Amino acid sequence: MSTDDEKSRRIRSMFDRIGRRYDLLNHLLSGYSDILWRRSAVRALDASAGDLLLDVGIGTGDLALEALKGKRQPRLIIGVDTALQMMGIGRKKTVDSARQTIRFVGGRAESLPLRSGVFDGAMVAFGVRNFTDCAAGLRCMWRVLKPGGRLVVLELSVPRNPVIRPLYHLYARYVMPWVGGLISGDAEAYRYLQVSVEAFPERERFRTLMEGAGFVDTGWRDLSLGAATVYWGEKRI
Numbered sequence: 255m256s257t258d259d260e261k262s263r264r265i266r267s268m269f270d271r272i273g274r275r276y277d278l279l280n281h282l283l284s285g286y287s288d289i290l291w292r293r294s295a296v297r298a299l300d301a302s303a304g305d306l307l308l309d310v311g312i313g314t315g316d317l318a319l320e321a322l323k324g325k326r327q328p329r330l331i332i333g334v335d336t337a338l339q340m341m342g343i344g345r346k347k348t349v350d351s352a353r354q355t356i357r358f359v360g361g362r363a364e365s366l367p368l369r370s371g372v373f374d375g376a377m378v379a380f381g382v383r384n385f386t387d388c389a390a391g392l393r394c395m396w397r398v399l400k401p402g403g404r405l406v407v408l409e410l411s412v413p414r415n416p417v418i419r420p421l422y423h424l425y426a427r428y429v430m431p432w433v434g435g436l437i438s439g440d441a442e443a444y445r446y447l448q449v450s451v452e453a454f455p456e457r458e459r460f461r462t463l464m465e466g467a468g469f470v471d472t473g474w475r476d477l478s479l480g481a482a483t484v485y486w487g488e489k490r491i
Contacts, residue, residue, distance in 0.1 A: 273342075283430055306329055307321060313340045331357070392466075396469060402488065403488065405469060405489075407485040409483055430447060461487075
């Protein structure tokens with residue numbers, strides 16, 4: 255088994271273990287800001303009515319469900335994830351009307367089992383940190399987008415403010431693993447969360463990766479004083 259395959263297996267197993275408490279902990283650990291962050295990501299996607307959308311790392315489906323709340327309803331949302339048990343939770347969460355609009359598909363971001371050039375928009379929430387190969391995942395999402403299609407990525411970030419930054423580190427290194435372990439029974443998963451956020455190529459570095467994958471008109475905007483960041487770019491040929 256390759257190193258990438260092993261990492262993918264470990265991450266999939268971790269998310270399946272914490273799946274039942276994942277939504278609750280997202281809300282609690284972010285002070286319910288994660289709801290507003292997803293709303294900002296959907297606004298940045300700026301999808302049109304009848305669009306075909308891709309949700310990579312769909313997990314329990316919160317971002318896809320947020321995309322269904324606007325007036326401009328997508329025709330279909332295809333969600334891809336390796337964590338099958340989390341997608342099972344997502345299927346149960348979708349009401350009858352959403353079940354017809356959201357489809358869950360097993361697969362990896364680096365090798366999406368989808369045709370090229372078919373999606374009007376693609377989105378990822380808190381998932382790019384878990385790609386085994388970030389650049390390959392971005393190239394694959396570029397591949398499946400139509401010309402003019404837009405990618406939006408929502409990720410956790412380390413605040414840049416010199417007063418807030420040390421407070422964030424204390425919270426991320428001590429409070430999150432304790433609360434996460436208490437509620438989910440898996441403190442290690444929430445230690446991984448902190449490590450993966452700090453290792454992520456944030457802001458201008460990630461924007462450069464997007465441009466290297468072929469995206470243009472890229473940009474980013476911090477949310478909640480830099481605790482999260484929304485990124486965007488377009489495919490143009």
